Amino acid sequence: MSSTAKRTSSSSSLSSWGNHQSKDNPLCYGDITNQRSGSPPRKLGLGFTLICKFVQPLKFHYCSKKTNQTKPLELLNPSDLGKEDDDDSSNLGEDPQLCGAFTCDIYEHNLRSSEAKKRPAIDYMERVQPNIDATMRAILIDWLVEVAEEFSLPPETLYLAVNCLDRYLSGNVITKLNLQLLGVSCIMISAKYYGRGSVRAPLRQVESFCYITDYTYSRNELLEMESCVLNYLKFELTTPTANCFLSHFVPQGKREEVPSSHLLFESLASYLCELSLLDYAMLRYAPSLVAASAVFLARYVLHPSRKPSWSSTLEHYTRYRAQHLEACVKNLLRLCHESPSGDNVVAVRKKYSKAKYKFAANMFYPSSLPVPQELFL
Structure with missing residues (x-):
């Protein structure tokens, strides 16, 4: 695993966090808030050992429409499900694996209606959380990105973990001391959710998640926090995330x-979504x-010169017109140039x-987009 430079806080509100990352072990931050005993930040020396290996992806077989021969279907990446046979790429929407006849109904009456039910509050940081701020949240999620990468967890694991994190924070006050504990509990829950009965996200022992925090938290503490999160969420984990819609x-x-x-x-869209x-x-x-x-x-x-940038096909499948996307697109572009926490948040870009x-x-x-009349037609 490549070595990651130490992160330094650029915000006075994070002065207590200090250089929480070990030089020898970029993921073993220990207590990233450094508030457990009030002592100066610890310098961790435990080397991180990659304990996971790439898992052979499960392959199903379906019958090719033209050759009647079995063809492997890779399930490692959800977006790959949109790929058709090389000699029939024009009929992308006819792939039986995509349930093309029901796509619009599934999307509009299931996914779009479900996303509103399990969204976090958009103002919980100001209304509920007196001890943490948006910068601390960004640093924590940046660390979870690294954890997901090192454990070779699929993208949906990270997105669900962040969803669980924000939903829990929407109704429960958390201290700086327990913020990382909450984050690692959420990604453990997500890994279990997507890993059970599947080789795409293999189950990991609780000790593995204790290890990546340099045993700052004990096994019992992690299991107790897991129980608190699951009970607060009423075990309702099935929710469409941005990654689900992206696929x-x-x-x-x-x-x-x-x-x-x-x-x-595909990589560009995934990068922007993860930012x-x-x-x-x-x-x-x-x-x-x-x-x-x-x-x-x-x-x-x-294709900066392509006009219009939004097509009727995408408008049909997304149910969004170009003008509906303007504000969000501009904010995504801003994130390409700015970091929520300066030099502390680099994992996604790396x-x-x-x-x-x-x-x-x-x-x-x-740095900017053309006037709306030219782009968001």
């Missing part, structure tokens, strides 16, 4: 891109709106600066 929108967006740019387009997790202000937008806006901005970055994501974070992002 629905991206295959439709690919239909209007040349095959050579499909992976870059939105860090910014507390983005909670004002519904997950479906964030996903649609990420697709819109990804299309614009790839992740998408790799070749496997086609260096999406290194793309040129304009």
Whole structure:
């Protein structure tokens, strides 16, 4: 695992956090608030050992429409479900795996109606939380991004963990002391939710999650917090996140891109969506709106001169017109140039600066967009 530079706080409200990251172990932050005993920040020396291995993805087989031969279907990435046979890419919407005949009904009457029921409060930081702020939340989620990467957890695990985190914080006061405990409990819950009965997110022992905090929290503390979160959420974990909507929108967006740019387009949209997790202000937008806006901005970055930037196909599948996306798109573009916590939040940009994501974070992002009349028609 590559070494990550120490993070320093640029906010006076975070002065107590200090350099919470170990030089030898970027993920083992210990108590990231450094408030347990009131002592100066500890310098951790425990080396992080990658305890997970890549899991062979489960492969199903379906019958090719033209050759009647079995063909493997990779289930590792949800967005791959939008891919058709190479010789029939024009009929993307006819893939039986996508349930094309029911897509609109599933999307509008299930996903869109469900997202409103399990969204966190958009003002909980001001109304409920006297001990933490948006910067601390950003640093915690940035760390969860690294944990998900090192454990090779699929994207939906991270998104559900953040959803559980925000929903719990919407109704429960948390201290700086227990903020990291809450975060690691949420990603443990999410890993269990997506891992049970599936090889995509293998189950991990509780000790694994204690280890990544350098045993700042005990096994019993972690299990107790897990119980508190689950009981507060009434065990209602099934909820559509921005990643869920993204896996629905991206295959439709690919239909209007040349095959050579499909992976870059998908990586751009994923990068923009993941950046939105860090910014507390983005909670004002519904997950479906964030996903649609990420697709819109990804299309614009790839083809700045294309007019209009939004197509009738995407409008049909997303149920959003271009003018509905304007405010969210501008905020996503702002996040491409600004960090919610300065130099403390770098994990998402590092992740998408790799070749496997086609260096999406290194793309040129304009500082501003054209006037709305030209772009949001």
